[in-house]
Amino acid sequence: MFDRDVWQEIFNTIKTNKLRTFLTGFSVGWAIFILVMLLASVNGMQNGFVGQFNDDATNSIFVRPGTTSKAYGGFEAGRRIQLKNDDLEYIKQSFSKDIEYISARYYANAAARYKDETGSYSVQATHPDHQAIEKTLVVAGRYINEADIVNKAKVAVIGRKVAEDLFKKEDPLGKFIEFNGLPFRVIGIFTDDGDDNAERRIYAPVSTYQRIYGNTNEIASIALTYNPNYDLTEALAFSERLEMLMKRRHKIAPDDQAGLNVWNYAEAFENISSFTSVLKGIGIGVGFLILVAGIVGIGNIMVFTIKERTKEIGVRKALGARPRQIINLVLLESVFITAISGFVGLLFAWMILAAVGPMIETPAFSNPSVNLSTVVTATIILIIAGVLAGLLPAMKAANVKPIVALSDI
């Protein structure tokens, strides 16, 4: 295969038909270019979506109570479901192996005041685990800890915007801020790269807020993350079990979605990944169809080459060339043209992506790029394409009767 004579012949045909080879090679290069660009775009879209969701841990589950819509277990429809501290304890105990982090949520609004500055913010009273679930980024001070929960400490972790609004240039850490007239000590500041609104939030210990609001043990919702080693099916199975148990505990009909909602990020994530894989499939499909046009082009040039060289092939056969040697010659030439032009297309696409890709950063589209597996796949496709393009002309060439060489005109 790596024979000097064979290569000499290939280069010679290419040399004598520069324009024709270039034009057909261009079609294959262009096809690969488009294929890679399409795949990179899908990749960019995927990156964008994943980036959007990264705001929260991707393995999180939210349990939210509602109002029953069906009569069940001796209760009428329309009953309001209220989660309590022991629901949290119950989940913790029943699913100790499945749960990574768990936190209650208690929502409140706070009219906050520091010196002369005031503002209205939403407060999320949580457990320390909540930081990991929401991926809250504390840039100064600390988050809520266990001691705060036990002591029902009046402490707050405020968003960057809250700090800007109320404290202006001052350092908020350790300062006291009034929420509805009650003094809370600022123990931390957090940022959120998701959006500004998230930075207008305040976190406080859940126990503190439960005491302020009438010594209650009620909680608004439960947020948790499951064992990160779980795959999608395990995660879905877990959230189903969780839902079933919680519904039984609160005597809610198993199919009553309004009574209690267990929302699993994995599900939404699965929807997105199936969406992007469909897009990827379309991308590959379209790219492949364009590539087929390129293959036909190469096949065409090969048929022409064979036609022109019929006499030469006849002479070769008269001199003792075996059909297989003729086939090899044609196939190698076809694979060579396809591979070279394809690689040029691949290289171009890759260079453009490397130069432009990292600069693209929008919510739905970020860093379009190709990975090694795409490149390897494209290479394999190219070689197969080259063989396919050359196969028919090669067979034709092998069938040239040497008699043709003898029949002089």
Next chain:
Amino acid sequence: MIEIKDLHKSYKMGSNSLHVLKGINFKVEEGELVAIMGSSGSGKSTLLNILGMLDGADSGEYTLDGVPIKNLSETKAAQYRNKFLGFIFQSFNLINYKSALENVALPLYYQKVPRKERQEKAMKYLERVGLKPWADHLPSELSGGQKQRVAIARAMAAEPKVLLADEPTGALDSTTSYEVMDLIQKINDDGNTILVVTHEEDIAHMCKRIVHLKDGVIVEDKKIEQVRAEQYV
């Protein structure tokens, strides 16, 4: 060397069938120089094609150097052609992007002779046809006679049992024709078996035996006194 018994060949032309060879019996000994003559349509080219294993006969026997030539696969035919036969064509049929040396080396390439040995052998045969200084020239840089001499060197390179020449002087002027015939005679003097298809009387008389074909049968087969081409060169 060559033995043909009752060879028949017909071509289908639509619904008609054209009977080209109607029972040829023919024998060539080693070292002979045979001219096959006949007007166009006499079947001489068809006979040469069958002798060259480029075409199969309908019936009859063909034995080449003791090997029966029958029902050959493409691959086998290619091997036999390479081993037994050397072709010389009217229009030379050199490969135009290969130098004279590479053209001569081509049959050796198909014999899987290593590159270096191939070059040496090819050079030896080029020297024999007197074209050693032109080894690196492309066919387009050679004259008609030189081209045919390269083609003869190529036909001999694989050291075949029989050389088949189809109108070897058909595309050459008379002086060059005699040069080529002189070369063919000299090769024959070395003991090579050569078959020359021609329709030119003077060329035929430079062989040692003339076989006359007419309408698919041999009408005349006679040994002649060879006219040496040397005297005209």
